Amino acid sequence: MNQKTLLELVKKHGSPLFVVDHAELRKNYALFRKHFPRVQIYYAVKVNSDPAIVKTFYDLGGSFDVASIQEFRTVYEYIAKLPAKARQDFIWDKIIYANPIKPVETLEELDRYKPLVTYDNHEEVKKIAKHAPHAGLALRIRVPNTGSMVELSSKFGALPGEAVDLIKYAHDHGLVVEGLSFHVGSQCTNPQNYIQAIHLCANIFAEAKSRGFTLKLLDIGGGFPAAYDATVPKFSALAKQINQEIDRLFPKEIEILAEPGRFLVASAGTAVCKIIGKAFRNDKLGYYVDDGVYHTYSGVIFDHCTYHLKSFKKGTPQLCAVFGPTCDALDTISLSEQLPDLQIGEYLYSENIGAYSAASSTHFNGFPPATVVHVNR
Numbered sequence: 001m002n003q004k005t006l007l008e009l010v011k012k013h014g015s016p017l018f019v020v021d022h023a024e025l026r027k028n029y030a031l032f033r034k035h036f037p038r039v040q041i042y043y044a045v046k047v048n049s050d051p052a053i054v055k056t057f058y059d060l061g062g063s064f065d066v067a068s069i070q071e072f073r074t075v076y077e078y079i080a081k082l083p084a085k086a087r088q089d090f091i092w093d094k095i096i097y098a099n100p101i102k103p104v105e106t107l108e109e110l111d112r113y114k115p116l117v118t119y120d121n122h123e124e125v126k127k128i129a130k131h132a133p134h135a136g137l138a139l140r141i142r143v144p145n146t147g148s149m150v151e152l153s154s155k156f157g158a159l160p161g162e163a164v165d166l167i168k169y170a171h172d173h174g175l176v177v178e179g180l181s182f183h184v185g186s187q188c189t190n191p192q193n194y195i196q197a198i199h200l201c202a203n204i205f206a207e208a209k210s211r212g213f214t215l216k217l218l219d220i221g222g223g224f225p226a227a228y229d230a231t232v233p234k235f236s237a238l239a240k241q242i243n244q245e246i247d248r249l250f251p252k253e254i255e256i257l258a259e260p261g262r263f264l265v266a267s268a269g270t271a272v273c274k275i276i277g278k279a280f281r282n283d284k285l286g287y288y289v290d291d292g293v294y295h296t297y298s299g300v301i302f303d304h305c306t307y308h309l310k311s312f313k314k315g316t317p318q319l320c321a322v323f324g325p326t327c328d329a330l331d332t333i334s335l336s337e338q339l340p341d342l343q344i345g346e347y348l349y350s351e352n353i354g355a356y357s358a359a360s361s362t363h364f365n366g367f368p369p370a371t372v373v374h375v376n377r
């Protein structure tokens with residue numbers, strides 16, 4: 001998004017501002033589609049559950065990964081008016097409830113929709129059999145998350161060695177396991193994570209078949225990296241490696257799903273904030289801005305992500321710190337930005353901040369989340 005447009009928007013709507021560019025969402029979706037022609041794209045709603053973003057992917061024919069009943073309801077809004085059969089087909093074909101742990105109340109609400117849900121342990125099987133017996137299952141497998149920016153394998157995934165026993169356990173409880181899912185960790189720049197996960201799953205498919213269970217789908221999860229900087233491998237090269245392994249190990253009739261989040265949304269979000277204070281501290285210029293880590297920059301904490309701040313004005317760059325507006329020292333966006341000498345009331349902005357940012361913004365210290373503006377809808 002060019003600087004002139006950003007400045008016009010912040011002057012019109014006020015600061016802090018979170019701008020979502022829907023042309024960029026469509027571009028990212030098309031890129032994913034192009035490089036993964038065999039894969040059904042389930043947008044991971046948690047990355048940014050703004051209904052306008054969900055609508056753009058819905059209009060593109062997208063499918064959805066939801067991980068809470070609230071996210072399910074957000075997607076359901078768009079299909080509520082479909083005839084009953086079309087609505088049910090949409091839920092079965094285009095929604096996966098991809099949180100392996102589900103509250104009983106959620107299962108009870110979901111059951112009437114006969115959803116596809118993930119699981120990774122025995123207790124969950126018992127819960128699903130009791131509270132959502134009409135659900136189809138995908139078994140989440142623990143796979144290497146080596147080098148990924150956000151690690152997920154310490155919390156989720158059955159060990160490959162226990163997979164077929166867990167499939168049998170679900171079967172013994174009257175449930176059908178449709179296939180397997182995994183997640184290589186978010187912002188995965190190590191293709192080997194995908195390759196190893198696909199191998200592990202191919203072995204489980206074979207072992208399951210030998211024990212009488214035919215699996216029909218493989219969900220390769222999220223993790224596809226956003227191009228935050230030049231060190232991130234090219235998406236086309238990563239996709240090529242993944243596709244080769246899928247095609248080699250999984251016959252055409254096996255459905256392949258993916259749950260990209262960050263890749264689709266990161267580059268579509270830009271944050272604009274205003275300088276509200278300025279001080280020299282520790283021999284360094286510090287800018288205090290009206291957005292911070294309790295707000296749009298929450299990814300600094302939760303997503304282990306760093307965002308650079310840019311100035312709308314040219315000038316000799318100097319080492320600066322940038323702090324958020326709250327009375328907490330944790331609210332530090334960066335201790336090493338290169339920014340010119342700017343005045344209170346001037347603006348800064350960060351690009352590629354669409355994923356896991358506004359989604360985890362709070363009202364801490366009385367400061368509300370940034371105003372959201374959608375462009376190119």
Ligand SMILES: Cc1ncc(COP(=O)(O)O)c(C=O)c1O
Pocket residue numbers: 044047065098099152183185186187221222223224259260261262263
């Ligand atoms: C089950 C599941 N699927 C998909 C995603 C989206 O991952 P990403 O944003 O790395 O594509 C996540 C993120 O945590 C997840 O937990």
